[in-house]
Amino acid sequence: MARAIVVRETGGPEVMIGTDVQVGTPGPGEVRLRQTAIGVNFIDTYHRSGLYPIANLPFTPGMEAVGEVEEIGEGVTDLKEGDRVCYGNGPMGSYASDRIMPTGSLIKVPGALGDEQVAGMMLRGLTVWYLLRSLHDLKAGETVLFHAAAGGVGLIFCQWAKHIGATVIGTVGSEEKAELAKASGCDHVILYKNEDFVSKVNAITDGKKVSVVYDGVGKDTFMGSLDCLQKRGLMVSFGNASGPPPALEIGSLGPKGSLFVTRPTLFDYTGTRDQLVQGCNDLFDVVGSGAVNIEVGQSYGLEQAGHAHNDLESRKTTGSTILLP
Numbered sequence: 001m002a003r004a005i006v007v008r009e010t011g012g013p014e015v016m017i018g019t020d021v022q023v024g025t026p027g028p029g030e031v032r033l034r035q036t037a038i039g040v041n042f043i044d045t046y047h048r049s050g051l052y053p054i055a056n057l058p059f060t061p062g063m064e065a066v067g068e069v070e071e072i073g074e075g076v077t078d079l080k081e082g083d084r085v086c087y088g089n090g091p092m093g094s095y096a097s098d099r100i101m102p103t104g105s106l107i108k109v110p111g112a113l114g115d116e117q118v119a120g121m122m123l124r125g126l127t128v129w130y131l132l133r134s135l136h137d138l139k140a141g142e143t144v145l146f147h148a149a150a151g152g153v154g155l156i157f158c159q160w161a162k163h164i165g166a167t168v169i170g171t172v173g174s175e176e177k178a179e180l181a182k183a184s185g186c187d188h189v190i191l192y193k194n195e196d197f198v199s200k201v202n203a204i205t206d207g208k209k210v211s212v213v214y215d216g217v218g219k220d221t222f223m224g225s226l227d228c229l230q231k232r233g234l235m236v237s238f239g240n241a242s243g244p245p246p247a248l249e250i251g252s253l254g255p256k257g258s259l260f261v262t263r264p265t266l267f268d269y270t271g272t273r274d275q276l277v278q279g280c281n282d283l284f285d286v287v288g289s290g291a292v293n294i295e296v297g298q299s300y301g302l303e304q305a306g307h308a309h310n311d312l313e314s315r316k317t318t319g320s321t322i323l324l325p
């Protein structure tokens with residue numbers, strides 16, 4: 001019998017209940033996986049709470065995991081039993097010991113990478129890849145602002161941007177997080193609970209401001225972020241850790257300097273097999289070369305998924321968070 005976290009009604013972390021489940025056998029184009037490590041991402045909290053509605057209840061949350069192929073379905077030729085594979089962009093249902101997966105979402109794991117490292121890097125690393133390689137081609141010498149720089153996406157972003165040669169200004173919620181962000185290549189750290197990040201960015205850049213703001217915090221930072229941008233700068237609003245951003249009056253973007261605003265999602269940048277493979281290859285390269293280290297800040301048992309969500313939403317975590325089934 002397999003175990004899975006099941007959500008029967010949306011709500012707080014307590015709605016995630018460990019449950020015995022039947023996994024069944026894989027159909028055509030599918031494999032059955034025994035999962036060895038599972039990524040916990042902020043998006044899982046939006047699914048659990050109902051902020052991002054899920055059409056069919058009950059459901060098992062989670063978009064990311066690594067594991068071993070135990071059984072292959074009809075017509076599967078690119079994978080075999082015993083292969084180590086991972087996925088970072090669903091389909092949803094990764095909070096489980098075992099599951100059925102379509103092969104089109106799976107990527108073989110390079111031998112040198114450990115399970116915990118992989119579970120901590122696929123969704124977050126692919127996100128960073130599209131943020132600085134696909135949505136915007138970040139260049140050496142460019143200065144950008146990244147909110148929540150010591151988080152899961154944040155620590156990977158700081159290292160990758162540094163590797164490219166960009167200057168990163170990062171916001172963080174504590175002194176401890178400031179140290180972590182700096183150690184990951186963040187050039188200037190702003191403690192945004194105590195300091196006004198808009199005037200700090202202005203001071204750090206001698207009034208030049210930044211070319212791109214990457215804002216996954218949302219409600220508390222969105223409006224200020226617009227004021228950190230140079231003329232024709234790019235506002236990337238990619239998350240809601242503090243709540244959804246306020247409605248935007250499109251006309252306000254003119255006087256602020258003809259700004260660009262985008263609200264991207266990972267799926268629209270990794271939705272085709274070619275995009276997914278390209279992103280994974282680039283990610284495996286920067287991690288394999290040592291340019292980017294994956295910091296798994298905390299791990300929990302599968303049954304402690306609610307505890308993990310609670311810590312993530314309470315700003316207690318740093319780097320990546322994983323579950324071990």
Ligand code: NDP
Nearest residue numbers: 042148151152153172173216238239240241242265266315
């Ligand atoms: P993090 O590990 O970054 O955790 C979120 C961080 O946000 C916290 O640690 C905290 O850092 C900061 N934060 C600020 N205000 C709050 C608040 N009120 N409540 C909780 N946290 C707050 O999470 P992830 O790395 O998993 O994700 C980061 C962001 O990126 C999320 O918004 C997520 O939804 C988004 N995302 C978007 C994707 C996309 O394609 N659009 C894909 C992947 C992630 P601090 O204490 O330093 O302020």
